[in-house]
Amino acid sequence: MTYRYFLTYSGVRLPLNLVGPLEPSDLGNRNTFFRASYDADGRIATLEKLVYGEVELAHIYSYRADGTLAHARVTLGDEETEVPCDATGAPVRA
Secondary structure, X not given: OOOEEEEEEEOOOOXXXXXXXXXXXXHHHOOEEEEEEEOOOOOEEEEEEEEOOXXXXXXXXXXXXXXXEEEEEEEEOOEEEEEEEOOOOOEOOO
16 A cells, blocks of 8 residues: 655545655654545545554545545544545534
8 A cells, every 4th residue: 555644634524634844764763643535536545643653543435426425434533533524525423
């Protein structure tokens, strides 16, 4: 799997908007960063926040054929949350 690396993200809507691209050579001096893999259409498939080498937060995204977000699985520590999304890609609230 090929990763791209980022400093942080902006906004709160899923999928997260990663900003501040980092080169792999930049990671040696960083305690915290995000890494992401992308699907064949260039959309974020997985996203992880690494803190001191450990995954603190993870998102796994799936998309509909039209490109809207269909589902997200968010893991924070030991807690995992399934987030279904409506036809616009917005999270469905229970």
